Amino acid sequence: MPGFGGKQLEMDGSIDDKSEDSPSSSGSSQPQNLSTVVHTITAVPTAIPNQPVQVQSVIQPTQQSVIQAAGQIQTVQVEEDGEGHLVRTDPDIEKRREILSRRPSYRKILNELSSAEAPGIAKIEEDKEEEAAITSIQTTIPSYVQTSGQYGGYCIKEPTEPPSHQLPIIYGPPVPLPPARMQDSSKVRGIGDASQDSSSYKKVTAGQTIQIAAANQNELTTQGLQTITMTNAGQGAVTAAAMPAGTTIVQYTQGDGSQQFVTVPAGEVQAYQIRAPSSLPAGVVMATPTGITSPQQLAEESARKRELRLMKNREAARECRRRKKEYVKCLETRVAVLEQQNKTLIEELKSLKELYCHKAETE
DNA sequence: AACGAGTTCCGTCAGAGGAG
């Protein structure tokens, strides 16, 4: 596979680490399932019989995930190979090295490493779950990285945007934004841009809305939907103030009680059946024109499809970048750990040489 | 303050590869 996988392989190849204490597992993209996992590796270098090397790999949990499998402890035997490398003698090392050499995607990398290293950590199933659980950033490099000659893992948690899938978005025809809102799409997000976070919708607090109850989100239809025309309230919510006059706001309430809003240009909402196709990202409800006949409707449909594709790709790119960042941080931390390890081994070698020389002199 | 170079972030496109 072209892309980052190749780079990773290259980087791995440059790191002479046979202990493979799976730091990547801590960078896994499923913080909701991360747990406090302490790997205690007791390595007994043959050169210094009475100085076991304690290796601790601490994977910090997120605040939400502490309860999952806290306190798991693994003890892994580490041996030294003929070249002075510490080698973890796990049976799955071969498999993990193979995984590293294949390197199919960030998701797969992290998934496989997670499952191999910490069985308690669930694989990534839904990005929405993963995002929903991430609420903070915490990058922890264990103190031993700076202070002592020990090795281990690390914890990296990524800052992420607020969960974008927790609340459903009704996706309809693109609504032109007022020029003032078009200046920076990355920072100003709101009406008409269904790809953006739903928080914009929640900001619509204008009084001119009618609440609609729907027991089942997946079976929402226009039946029973009521609309009201926005007359530009101009107070309170920024999004409401920026809306063109005549914009229709539809508010509905799901079974779980959460309220949702959708804005549609005046006169368009009647033609749409609202449904939740399985292909859409979780929580996104798409409004599909019914009975397309005219070329204009076909054009609108294709435009809508394109918008949907772009939206999905936008989300995918975001996720991809997030994973990539996480992955790079993992590697950086691992480099720091290995550098420290290398330093320790060098000092160890030096002291052994001195010891040997001293012995040779006395004899 | 104005300017330019460098950096970061984001959206989009294109292509590879997997799943059905």
Add this chain to the structure above:
DNA sequence: CTCCTCTGACGGAACTCGTT
């Protein structure tokens, strides 16, 4: 084969920082 996801590449906008 088609559809979908993932990710590198690209360009634009915003931001930072040093220089004038």
